[in-house]
Structures are given as C-alpha cells and as structure tokens.
Amino acid sequence: MEFFERFAIPNPSLAIYISMVAIALTMVAIVAGLTYFKKWGYLWREWLTTVDHKRIGIMYLLSALIMLFRGGVDAIMLRAQLAVPDNKLLDPQHYNEVFSTHGVIMVMFMAMPFIFAFMNFVVPLQIGARDVAFPRLNALSFWLFFFGAMLFNISFVIGGSPDAGWTSYFPLAGNEFSPSVGTNYYMLAIQISGIGTLMTGINMITTIFKMRAPGMTLMKMPMFTWATLVTNLIIVTVFPVITVALAMGTFDRLFGTHFFATSNGGMDMLWANLFWVWGHPEVYILILPAFGIYSEIISTFSGRNLYGYKSMVASMVIISALSCMVWAHHFFTMGQGAVANSFFSITTMAIAVPTGVKIFNWLFTLWKGKIRFTVPMLYSVGFIPLFVIGGVTGVMLAMSAADYQYHNTMFLVAHFHNTIIPGVVFAMLAGLTYYWPKMFGFMLNERIGKWSFWLLSIGFCLAFFPMYITGLDGQARRMYTYSEATGYGPLNMLSFIGAGVMAISFALIVYNVYYSIRYSPRNIGADPWDARSLEWATHTPIPEYNFAIEPHVASSQAFWDAKKKGHELFPGKLEKIHMPNNSGVPFIMGAIFFVWGFSMVFSLWIPAILSILAIFACMALRSFERDHGRYISVKEIEETETKLRGVN
Amino acid sequence: MSELFPRKQIMGFVFSLILTAAALTVYFLNMSFAKGMVVLLVTAFVQALLQLVVFMHAGETNDKWVIYGKVAFMMAIALITVFGTLLIFLWDM
Numbered sequence: 014m015e016f017f018e019r020f021a022i023p024n025p026s027l028a029i030y031i032s033m034v035a036i037a038l039t040m041v042a043i044v045a046g047l048t049y050f051k052k053w054g055y056l057w058r059e060w061l062t063t064v065d066h067k068r069i070g071i072m073y074l075l076s077a078l079i080m081l082f083r084g085g086v087d088a089i090m091l092r093a094q095l096a097v098p099d100n101k102l103l104d105p106q107h108y109n110e111v112f113s114t115h116g117v118i119m120v121m122f123m124a125m126p127f128i129f130a131f132m133n134f135v136v137p138l139q140i141g142a143r144d145v146a147f148p149r150l151n152a153l154s155f156w157l158f159f160f161g162a163m164l165f166n167i168s169f170v171i172g173g174s175p176d177a178g179w180t181s182y183f184p185l186a187g188n189e190f191s192p193s194v195g196t197n198y199y200m201l202a203i204q205i206s207g208i209g210t211l212m213t214g215i216n217m218i219t220t221i222f223k224m225r226a227p228g229m230t231l232m233k234m235p236m237f238t239w240a241t242l243v244t245n246l247i248i249v250t251v252f253p254v255i256t257v258a259l260a261m262g263t264f265d266r267l268f269g270t271h272f273f274a275t276s277n278g279g280m281d282m283l284w285a286n287l288f289w290v291w292g293h294p295e296v297y298i299l300i301l302p303a304f305g306i307y308s309e310i311i312s313t314f315s316g317r318n319l320y321g322y323k324s325m326v327a328s329m330v331i332i333s334a335l336s337c338m339v340w341a342h343h344f345f346t347m348g349q350g351a352v353a354n355s356f357f358s359i360t361t362m363a364i365a366v367p368t369g370v371k372i373f374n375w376l377f378t379l380w381k382g383k384i385r386f387t388v389p390m391l392y393s394v395g396f397i398p399l400f401v402i403g404g405v406t407g408v409m410l411a412m413s414a415a416d417y418q419y420h421n422t423m424f425l426v427a428h429f430h431n432t433i434i435p436g437v438v439f440a441m442l443a444g445l446t447y448y449w450p451k452m453f454g455f456m457l458n459e460r461i462g463k464w465s466f467w468l469l470s471i472g473f474c475l476a477f478f479p480m481y482i483t484g485l486d487g488q489a490r491r492m493y494t495y496s497e498a499t500g501y502g503p504l505n506m507l508s509f510i511g512a513g514v515m516a517i518s519f520a521l522i523v524y525n526v527y528y529s530i531r532y533s534p535r536n537i538g539a540d541p542w543d544a545r546s547l548e549w550a551t552h553t554p555i556p557e558y559n560f561a562i563e564p565h566v567a568s569s570q571a572f573w574d575a576k577k578k579g580h581e582l583f584p585g586k587l588e589k590i591h592m593p594n595n596s597g598v599p600f601i602m603g604a605i606f607f608v609w610g611f612s613m614v615f616s617l618w619i620p621a622i623l624s625i626l627a628i629f630a631c632m633a634l635r636s637f638e639r640d641h642g643r644y645i646s647v648k649e650i651e652e653t654e655t656k657l658r659g660v661n
Numbered sequence: 662m663s664e665l666f667p668r669k670q671i672m673g674f675v676f677s678l679i680l681t682a683a684a685l686t687v688y689f690l691n692m693s694f695a696k697g698m699v700v701l702l703v704t705a706f707v708q709a710l711l712q713l714v715v716f717m718h719a720g721e722t723n724d725k726w727v728i729y730g731k732v733a734f735m736m737a738i739a740l741i742t743v744f745g746t747l748l749i750f751l752w753d754m
Contacts, residue, residue: 222727246731250738286749290742337738341749350753357745 019615023173023193024106033170062595064148065557069155070134071452074445076159077127083166084123085519087115089512092476096509098497108493109176110169110195116179120295121203122162124433125210127441128302129158132217132241134448138548138555139235141226141564146219148593149635154209154216156603161206164610168198172614175199178491180292181262183273183284188266194614200263201610207255214248217241226547228566232326235546235569236312236319240305243329244298247336251294258287267616282347289340297336299433301329303440304371307393310447311375313544314390315382318570321374328367335364345413346420354413361411368404372397387542388462392443395470396435403431406481421491424484427477434473442469442522450541454554455533461525468518475511479504545573550582552657558590561650590645602631673715680708 022029047053060068090111094103103111137145145151168174175195177186186196221242225234234242261272262284271279312319319325341349341357375397384390406428410419419425442465450456480488483501495501540549550572551560562583564571574580609624611617684704687697710732713719719728 222724246734250735254742280750282750286746290746334734334738338741338745341745347749348754349749353748353753356748 020171061600062597064152064593066133066137066145070130073126073130080123084118087111092509092512095505098502105493110174113175113178124299124437131444136241139238141547142224143559145216147216152599154213156599157209158206160603160607161202165202183281197614200259201613204259205606211252214245217245226564226566233569236308237305240301243333244301247294247298247333251291255291285344289343293340294336299437303437306440306444310389310393311378314385315379317382320377328370331367345416358413389443389447391466392439396439399435422484423480423488426490427480430477457525457529465518465521472511472514476508479507545570556653561654587647593642680704
C-alpha cells in the first residue's frame with residue numbers, strides 16, 4: 014500500500030476526482046468502441062504504423078485540437094477564478110497548477126503540434142516531393158511528441174500537476190519549494206516531446222534542401238516552405254539548449270545535483286537564462302510558420318502573387334538570427350546592469366523592423382487585389398491589426414527601463430496573448446479551414462466559420478484588452494485573487510466574459526466540423542480555393558504517392574502558371590514509384606519512452622533502466638533491419654489516377 | 662597505388678591525435694586556468710571542424726555551402742549565447 018501512496022494527488026478536490034472518473038470512462042469507451050466496431054486492425058495498419066507524411070500531419074492536427082480544448086478549459090478556469098474579487102472557486106495551489114498547465118499545454122502541446130501538422134501535411138506537397146526525407150523518423154517524432162503530451166496530461170490525476178509556472182523557474186521548481194512530482198512531469202514530458210521536435214527539425218531541413226521538384230530553386234519555393242525551413246533551422250539551433258537545461262533540472266530534482274540550486278556553487282538564475290535562450294526563439298518557431306500560412310492565404314485570396322518575395326525571405330532570416338540575441342529581455346529585472354539590458358533592449362526593438370516589413374508586404378499584396386473574404390482570409394486580415402497591437406506593446410516592453418513597471422503584471426500577459434492568439438491561433442484556424450478540403454475532401458461551412466471568426470475576434474478583444482489596463486494599474490500575473498479595494502473587479506469580469514465568448518467560438522468550430530461532415534458537398538474538385546501553389550495540383554483525396562509524375566517548376570507559384578499561363582507542370586511519363594514501408598517501431602518506441610518518463614517521474618529505477626534498454630534495443634533493431642521500401646507499379650498508379658480523375 | 666592510399670583520412674587521424682595530445686598538455690604542464698581554457702577551446706573547435714570535414718564528409722557534395730553555412734550560423738549563435746550569458750552574469754552583474 015505504501016508503494017501506491019506516491020501516486021496519490023497531493024491536493025485533491027472534487028473536480029479532480031470527477032476528471033479521474035471521466036478519463037477512465039473515456040478510455041473504456043475508446044477500447045470498447047474499437048473492439049465493437051472491429052477497428053483495432055484498421056487503427057494499427059492505417060494510423061499507428063503509418064509513415065505517410067499526410068497521415069502524420071492529420072494525427073498532429075487532431076492532437077493539437079484536443080490539447081487546444083484541454084488548455085482552453087484551463088484558461089476558462091483561470092478567468093472564472095479571477096472574475097470577481099476574493100473568489101474561492103480555486104484555491105491557490107490549484108490556481109498555480111492550472112496556470113502552469115495552461116502555459117505548457119498551449120505552447121508545447123497545442124501550438125507546436127499545430128505547426129507540425131501543417132509542416133508535415135503541406136511542405137512535401139508544396140515542393141513536389143513524395144514524402145519527407147526520413148519518413149520513419151517522422152513517425153518517431155510524432156509518437157515522441159504524443160507520448161510526451163500524454164505523460165504531461167496524466168500528471169493532474171496521478172501524482173499532481175506542475176505548479177511552478179510554464180517557465181518553471183528555479184529555485185521555486187527545486188525539490189525544496191516544489192516537493193510534489195509535478196515538476197518532474199514537466200521536465201520529462203517536455204524532454205520527450207522536445208527530442209521529437211529536434212528530429213522533426215532535422216527531417217524538415219533535409220527534406221527542403223534535398224527533395225524539391227526539378228526547377229524549384231530556393232528562391233522559387235512557396236513562402237510557407239521558406240517559413241518552415243527558417244523555423245526548423247531555429248529548432249535545430251535552440252532545442253539542444255532546452256534539452257540540456259531540462260536534463261540538468263531533472264538531475265537537480267532526482268539525483269541531488271546543484272546546477273540550479275542556490276548553494277554549493279549552483280546558480281538558480283542560470284535556469285532562467287538557459288530557458289529563455291531556447292524560449293525566445295521558441296516563440297518565433299511558433300510565429301514564423303504562422304506568417305508562412307498567412308502569406309499563402311493572403312496571396313491566394315487577393316488573386317495576386319506575394320508582394321516583396323525576396324524581402325519576405327530576408328526578413329524571416331533576419332528574424333531567425335535576431336531571435337537568438339534577445340533572450341535576456343525576459344528577465345530585465347533580474348539584477349544585471351544597464352549595459353546588458355541596453356544591448357538586449359536594442360536587439361529586441363530591432364526585431365520589429367523585419368516584422369514590420371512583412372506586415373507591409375501583406376498590405377501591399379492586398380492592395381489592388383481582387384479580395385475574396387473567405388474564412389481563412391478573414392482570419393488573415395483580422396490578424397494584421399490585432400497582431401500590430403501586440404507588436405507595439407512588445408516594443409513598449411522591450412524598453413528595459415520601462416519594463417521595471419510592466420514586468421510580471423497582466424500587461425505582459427495581455428501582450429503575449431495579443432501576439433500568440435491573433436498571430437498563431439488565428440493562423441492555425443485559418444490554415445485549418447484553408448487546408449481542410451485538401452485533408453478531408455470537403456469544405457467547412459463558410460457561414461458558421463464567419464460566425465466563429467467574429468466571435469473569436471470580439472471575445473479576444475474583450476478578454477485581453479482589459480488586462481493591459483489592470484496590468485498598468487498593478488495587477489500581478491499568477492496572483493490567484495485580489496481584494497475588492499484594488500478595483501480590478503469589473504475589468505476582470507469583462508475578461509471572463511471575453512473568455513466565455515471565445516469558448517463559444519471554439520464550440521462553434523466543433524459544430525462546424527460536425528455540420529460540414531453531414532451537409533458539405535463532396536464534389537469540390539482538387540482546387541476549391543483557386544489557389545496558386547503545388548499542393549493544390551494533386552488530386553483530392555491525395556494518393557499516397559502525392560504526384561504520379563514529378564512536377565516541374567519554373568516559379569514560386571507553379572500551379573497558377575499551369576492554370577493561367579500554360580506552364581506544363583507534369584511533362585514526364587509514369588514510372589514506378591518508390592515508397593517507404595510502414596513500421597510499428599516508432600509507436601512502440603514512443604510507448605516505451607512513456608514508460609521511461611513515468612518511471613523517472615516517480616523514481617522507479619528498475620522500470621526506468623529496463624525501458625532505457627528497450628529503447629536501445631529498438632534503435633539497434635532499426636540499425637540491423639533491411640528495409641528497402643516498396644515499389645508501386647505503373648499499372649497500379651494508372652488505376653488510381655483514373656479513379657481519382659473520375660471524381661473531378 | 663597512391664590513389665588507393667587514404668591519404669586524407671590518415672592525415673586527418675594523425676592530426677586529430679596531435680590535437681588530443683595538445684589538449685592533454687593542459688593536465689600535465691600545470692598551466693594557469695586562463696591558458697588552459699584557451700588551449701582547450703582552440704583544440705576543441707579545430708577538432709570538431711576536422712571531424713566534420715574529414716570524417717563526416719561535409720565538403721564532398723554540391724550542397725556543401727548549405728552545410729558550412731549552417732555550421733557557421735550555429736557557431737555564431739553559440740558564441741552569442743555564451744558571450745551574452747557572460748555579459749549578463751559576469752561582466753555586468
């Protein structure tokens with residue numbers, strides 16, 4: 014019995030017990046459903062073992078959406094707690110756990126898989142490739158992310174959630190002040206999914222450098238591919254830093270080292286330093302693919318090619334370099350002197366310049382365009398003014414002297430939500446709507462989509478603009494309640510209402526999916542948006558080999574040229590196609606990583622050691638396995654092509 | 662016969678041994694901390710580049726500028742990170 018006591022949650026409440034029951038019931042329902050409908054084999058063959066970039070992209074997308082709702086529920090709980098003064102809805106411990114979880118889930122397990130969903134699904138299609146460079150590594154990346162996310166998600170029912178904030182600053186995150194296993198979960202779950210992210214980075218860079226269609230030089234790549242390339246360069250540059258920092262943190266918590274301790278030569282501030290050396294580039298890892306998606310959408314629905322292609326590319330490269338030189342602006346008040354702060358202030362403000370170039374390029378793309386206000390376009394147009402507000406408050410925060418006033422207040426919270434929601438979330442929803450027909454063969458309903466856009470935008474403004482004011486009035490972030498005398502009450506109530514409106518909007522998006530599955534027409538062809546780049550040149554549904562004949566490219570919008578200017582996109586003839594084989598090893602390896610992480614969290618050394626050995630066994634198996642892939646014959650391709658062409 | 666002899670690899674191997682021996686002198690010659698760190702840093706970076714070029718075939722394909730460009734970018738970022746951290750914690754704390 015003593016053995017099992019460690020799995021109990023340290024701060025139980027009725028809501029957590031209800032969640033436990035709900036999780037158990039959901040798992041029983043999934044197992045029962047799969048058994049009843051005899052879908053186990055289908056699930057294993059078609060999804061769990063797949064190495065197809067399109068399916069992996071869709072699995073990333075589903076995971077991201079589920080995590081969006083998990084993080085969204087956390088957000089509603091936070092806003093509900095703060096809605097009125099002296100609220101008793103959550104106690105301080107739960108409030109700490111909820112905001113820590115909200116941050117980690119939204120950044121690591123919602124936004125990251127969302128961008129990977131689009132990278133995986135879109136990039137090989139945009140460059141005319143048949144898959145990514147290392148398909149099986151890609152599957153492993155996904156399963157490491159997935160099991161990392163699952164490990165993090167079980168924390169609140171087994172052992173307790175992390176409660177030291179999504180930044181998990183030491184010494185607060187050390188054993189002395191965070192005795193529960195929550196922070197162990199933080200360290201290990203992010204570690205596991207971070208390793209997956211690093212692999213994706215290498216995979217995408219190789220794919221883009223090595224597998225572009227003939228004729229597609231670097232400066233003829235579509236903008237989303239460029240954004241992906243730059244993003245993955247940043248990933249490969251900075252993710253090793255968080256890997257090392259997390260390993261050091263894990264050592265501190267589990268093995269008694271003193272890297273981030275305040276005694277014995279340790280340095281607690283070094284965690285903040287290393288975290289933000291990774292953490293600041295991380296926000297550009299999120300926003301650059303979003304910029305790429307906006308570029309595709311704005312160009313498509315303005316009926317024009319993207320204005321200032323070269324300056325778009327240059328500004329992304331400059332942003333990627335600058336993003337690695339600004340990290341100290343996250344701790345201007347930590348005690349370093351004016352020289353260091355001035356340096357990091359200036360580099361931070363400098364980032365506004367290339368970002369501004371991009372904003373103007375989008376505006377000039379719209380200029381004199383034949384604009385179609387579809388749902389993806391609405392999100393993209395809504396993004397521009399809202400994101401600029403976030404950018405301007407960012408420049409305010411970048412001034413280190415003024416930051417002594419702003420820091421650790423709701424002003425900061427408003428600022429980064431103001432960049433991440435209209436920047437990343439809008440882009441993800443725009444991309445979701447834009448690529449939905451390519452993924453699933455029908456369009457999402459436009460009318461419901463427009464409702465959800467307007468509700469989300471209005472809800473966003475209601476939820477976050479009041480925080481600028483309460484922040485300037487001195488409301489600290491991460492404070493679980495406030496007295497009535499502070500006067501923060503009405504504005505926080507307004508924020509809560511805004512959060513509620515956003516929740517309605519997300520519910521509408523779910524309803525839209527349901528409605529469109531039932532009523533949306535299926536005969537939409539391969540190019541429903543009249544788009545410009547290669548991903549729309551193949552059939553819907555996309556055959557597993559993507560393109561029967563390798564496309565030949567002469568500009569950054571090859572498909573548009575083929576439609577309007579008589580460019581011959583597929584000049585070759587059919588040949589047999591080499592494709593990779595499916596493999597169950599990535600899924601199994603991910604599951605073993607989960608066991609390893611769980612064992613490490615609870616210091617169960619024997620299963621931890623055994624799972625490490627099993628992980629190495631999987632890698633050895635891969636090294637000695639002879640797997641040369643398989644060929645799809647010309648006859649088979651012809652049959653598929655004829656069948657797919659019949660639909661259009 | 663001479664084209665069968667892996668001249669480049671043998672030279673690379675010998676050179677990497679020399680670099681290792683040079684790094685070892687830090688332990689045996691009782692240097693000051695500053696001198697020792699300089700020797701270690703220089704030999705470490707040269708060693709890494711040597712391995713990359715000779716044994717990991719960095720310069721042997723058409724896209725070698727991509728590999729070298731990436732290495733240069735990485736080194737620049739690593740140096741910025743190290744010196745930025747020194748600025749924050751040592752020179753201006």
